[in-house]
Amino acid sequence: QVQLMESGGGLVQAGASLRLSCAASGRTFSSYTMSWFRQAPGKEREFVAGISWFSGSNTYYADSVKGRFAISRVNAENTGYLQMNSLKPEDTAVYYCAAAPGRNIVTSSAEYAYWGQGTQVTVSS
Numbered sequence: 001q002v003q004l005m006e007s008g009g010g011l012v013q014a015g016a017s018l019r020l021s022c023a024a025s026g027r028t029f030s031s032y033t034m035s036w037f038r039q040a041p042g043k044e045r046e047f048v049a050g051i052s053w054f055s056g057s058n059t060y061y062a063d064s065v066k067g068r069f070a071i072s073r074v075n076a077e078n079t080g081y082l083q084m085n086s087l088k089p090e091d092t093a094v095y096y097c098a099a100a101p102g103r104n105i106v107t108s109s110a111e112y113a114y115w116g117q118g119t120q121v122t123v124s125s
Helices: none
Strands: 002-007 010-013 018-026 032-039 046-051 059-061 069-074 079-084 093-101 119-124
Touching: 002 093, 018 032, 018 093, 018 119, 032 069, 032 079, 046 069, 046 079, 059 069, 079 093
Parallel strands: 010 119
Antiparallel strands: 002 018, 018 079, 032 046, 032 093, 046 059, 069 079, 093 119
16 A cells, blocks of 8 residues: 655746655555656546656656656655646646556556545646
């Protein structure tokens, strides 16, 4: 069992930056692949970025955020991060962190057993 809690969301203007955090407790965080998803009003939950287990040597990004967002993890702190730069109004959504056992980054939300409650990110134009 892994418990996840996101923080760091807020209201910012277009072009600004935010860093989201995902604090994990429970089983060994390092043995889980961690990803960020987001869900905008009236839309499906979508994959944003993922990082592989242990050293986090592999990362993967949705095309819509590639080059602007960076995912990372500090296993010693049981925490994952999503650095979001050059934010756009279309990035507005509730952002969720999720964890799945195993080393492969998967983009389907159905593969993730553990979810946080989400944090709201609103980007004004």
